[in-house]
Amino acid sequence: MKRRSARELFEAVATWVDRRSPQTLFARALIIIVVPMLLLQALSAWWFYSQRGDNVTNRLALLVVRDLRALIALHDQFPDADHRAWIVDHARTDLFTSVRFRPGRVPPFRSPEHFDIVAREVQGALDADLRKPYYLDNSIGGDQLFVEIQLTPDTVMEAYIPYLRLTFGSSFAYVLAQVGLALVLFGLAIWFMRRELVPIEHLGVAAEALGKGREVPDFAFSGGTREVRNTAIAFRTMGIRLRRSIQQRTEMLAGVSHDLRTPLTRMKLSLAMLPDSPEAKELGDDVGDMERMIEGYLAFARGEGDEETAPSDLSDILEDVAAGARRDNAEVAVTWSGDMNVELRPIAIKRCITNLVSNALRHGKRAAIHATRGRTSVEITVDDNGPGIPEERYEDVFRPFVRLDESRNIDTGGSGLGLTIARDIARSHGGDVTLAKSPLGGLRVVVRLPV
Ligand SMILES: Nc1ncnc2c1ncn2[C@@H]1O[C@H](COP(=O)(O)OP(=O)(O)OP(=O)(O)O)[C@@H](O)[C@H]1O
Ligand SMILES: [Mg+2]
Known part of the structure; x- marks a missing residue:
């Protein structure tokens, strides 16, 4: 196979794209605007969720584990039944976490395969921050995460943590806002684009009219961009000059032809006065030819007129x-x-x-x-x-x-x-x-x- 230079390859790709993309300037301009816009949105959404999202979840998990630590510290300090009730009460009202204390041991825990990102972050925070045996379950439903922590060898704290505390709002609203905004901007882009393209379309019509020798419509090119406006003005001037120069040429030749008729007539008269001879006959034929040419040209110039x-x-x-x-x-x-x-x-x-x-x-x-x-x-x-x-x-x-x-x-x-x-x-x-x-x-x- 023949090796191709990068430039040739680029040209080939450009030609391929050119042939397969829409042919109107309007559609292409829209694509040029819209495709980068969509890419940018997709990229920023992806970046936001994957990078910032993980980061935020990590911090929320850390905060929840800190709350649990505070509850544990309180329980260590005041392990009697009255204080326990008080702790449970405040955990519910202030930390939106329902807590229970029970005797016994936490079941052995191995992190399952399908842990979601929230559970994984909580697990990480527990490992890093608490250093006590624990058990974690994210499959209990009810939008809650279940955590058990071994406080003392025979006391376990159970906590039901709402996912609300571990996630940062619904992404649906975010996507909806993005799409809505994109649609509004897209509409605006279409509207402006149409306005910009009208003068170019007019220019095309004017060029075609000029090419076919028809009257050039007098569009008001006041709208469009300066480039289009300048082109339109230059174009119109060119049309006027072209017509004028053709008219001038035709008029001049018609004038010359017309003026030649008088001397020709005089020559014909003089020839008629000459005695018959082959030379006179030849001259007469030539004069006749010239007369016919001039008549022909005059007829043409008259017809072309206006x-x-x-x-x-x-x-x-x-x-x-x-x-x-x-x-x-x-x-x-x-x-x-x-x-x-x-x-x-x-x-x-x-x-x-x-x-x-x-x-x-x-x-x-x-x-x-x-x-x-x-x-x-x-x-x-x-x-x-x-x-x-x-x-x-x-x-x-x-x-x-x-x-x-x-x-x-x-x-x-x-x-x-x-x-x-x-x-x-x-x-x-x-x-x-x-x-x-x-x-x-x-x-x-x-x-x-x-x-
Ligand atoms: N239909 C045709 N068949 C054969 N030859 C032709 C034909 N039409 C034109 N020609 C040749 O082309 C030449 C040029 O034609 P053109 O019509 O321009 O001039 P013309 O007929 O000689 O003169 P005019 O049309 O001005 O009276 C003619 O002289 C002739 O030799
Ligand atoms: Mg002819």
Whole structure:
């Protein structure tokens, strides 16, 4: 077997515990608080009973034996019957011990196996402090300990000592108090914990909304700890900056594209004035290309604008796209399964799917759209029966202005922005667009949107 370092072992144990313990922060935090608390209580109770408890019992036993010694001394001094009665009387009322004197001898005593701690302590005290023959019995019942002591060769003192004098109260009350207190503290801990966790939960919701390109809810992070509050503030600022910078980028590019249209128009006019020549024709094609690119980009920038996410019916959007394509006599099938109510930017998503369907119909004769609702996302696939794309070009075609067909044939190519825009839209929803082989023979484009 391979030897493992202590560090690896520690890591393994930590991973094991991690996988088997509850996954929520709340539950874990509670465990972190409660387990040490219970351990501490158990340990202190054990320590109290085993150490202090023995100690106290020992002293109580000693005191009882001292009382017996005092009674014996009195009896030695005043052995007449009147004084005996007086001693017995006072033992009962003052020492809660019923005492009797009788002639005879104590039976021989061997300490039995099942002596309890109290009897053992009394036995020890008798051995240490009295040095007279004695007999001890803790099985007479009635919560009493029975002691016989040989006073003189023919006199025996019998004493019934209540256990009350030898123990220090019921442990039941102590345990009850401990448990009760623990429950109260536990309740308080749960309550405070919940309060602390709300801002963290809100933070999670806000992060998710930002990731999916949705409006970030404006939680009041006034509650929680300073760390959470700072994180929340930093997070919100980041969200605002992110939006602003995206907006700025889009606006700037839209501005540039828009401004380029005027010189392009002028160039087109100048070209029209030129006499017909192959060079002029080439230049005209190039200008045409540039115009289409700019139109495409402007359309994209306009669409991205300020559209907000809204609960939408995805099947409606898909049917819309298909209906648009069918107007050009194309064959497009639309199917879906599961709940199609999704929170998204409908115009943007419609543009995304339209781009994909127009690609499919440009390269194939038939297109099929299918949407499936999963647990965490919807998946829209657009299939076609065209030639498809070689696998090693899958990533390339997403780059702006990349077209595999390098000919300038307007029938087979556009500006090369279609897939770029489609992916951009999906990613702004927190999803993505990927490519695969289609069962129809051509390309399959998969749009995944988180829900
Ligand atoms: N369904 C498809 N089948 C085969 N090739 C495809 C398919 N979709 C896209 N392509 C290839 O990927 C390239 C990029 O596609 P993209 O949609 O980004 O641009 P485009 O269709 O050329 O132009 P635009 O969509 O902007 O009009 C296309 O030029 C084409 O070569
Ligand atoms: Mg396209």
